[in-house]
Amino acid sequence: MKFIIFLIIWTILAIIAGLSSVKFIKRHEKVYCLLVINGLYLLGVFWGYQILYLAQNP
């Protein structure tokens, strides 16, 4: 349950960050920025799963 709540919040944050970078950053820098956001999002999901679910349900 903790993981699902984390996942929803994390996804909303990633979408906000992604949309902001699309709106405010220039063409090529935008790609790099989106790549970083995307990477952090996925790392966060897997890490979050490890900490919030696997650690508590070994």
Next chain:
Amino acid sequence: MVNLSLIIELTKRDFTERFAGSILGFWWSFIWPLVNLFIYIVIFGQLMGGRLPGSSNIYAYSVYLSAGLIPWSAFANALTRSSSVFLDKRHIITKIRVALPSLLIYIILSETITFIITLGLLFVFLFVTHWSFSFHLILLPFIYYLQCLFVFGLGLFFATLTVFLRDLKEVVGIILQLWFWFTPIVYVKDILPDFVKKIIIYNPAFVLIESYQRIFVFHDAPAMRSVLLLTILVHIWILIAYIIFRNLEKDVRDFL
């Protein structure tokens, strides 16, 4: 940067053109996965008597095979088509100003639809056979998303270079064929010699395929350390592929 309406239109057209003129039309996109699943489950799993070591369930090997082959097909098809997409779609590229990476996204999207249909049919089979599911299924979309990113990085790299070196299209086919047999999809990792087991963990496809197999067959979480490492490597690879693409983009357009 990326033309969303063009991606959607190309994806739609990809499906309609594939079955254009046929009587069953769109239904073929269900029939093909159904036939593939039939082969994995009935031919390999039942008639050839394939069994998964350590499991007494008669469907275990069929599920193991399906859990590996379905994502692999999506991966291989998307990569094969991506590697020549700039050449295949040159009639579009030379006529309208299009962001070239969009063309890779439409292929990945199109293969994703096929993947979802096949996976849906697999789920039906699993329900019918009373197969148990684990909470780890929640990670499935993220593992597939990571796979798509990996295909995008590789596809962008090969698509850029294939414009100048057309033999690369065939090379990609050969690489995929070898890669398939170097990844435990139809066989289990345990039968491999010890030295191969040690190096196979560096095979990115192994990390992805093993994740699906662990989720579906062994009701276990993916090997998180490997998945985290792969996530970092995939993003670094996309960055490298994008820098190469950016440096060669003008030449790619001129060559086409």
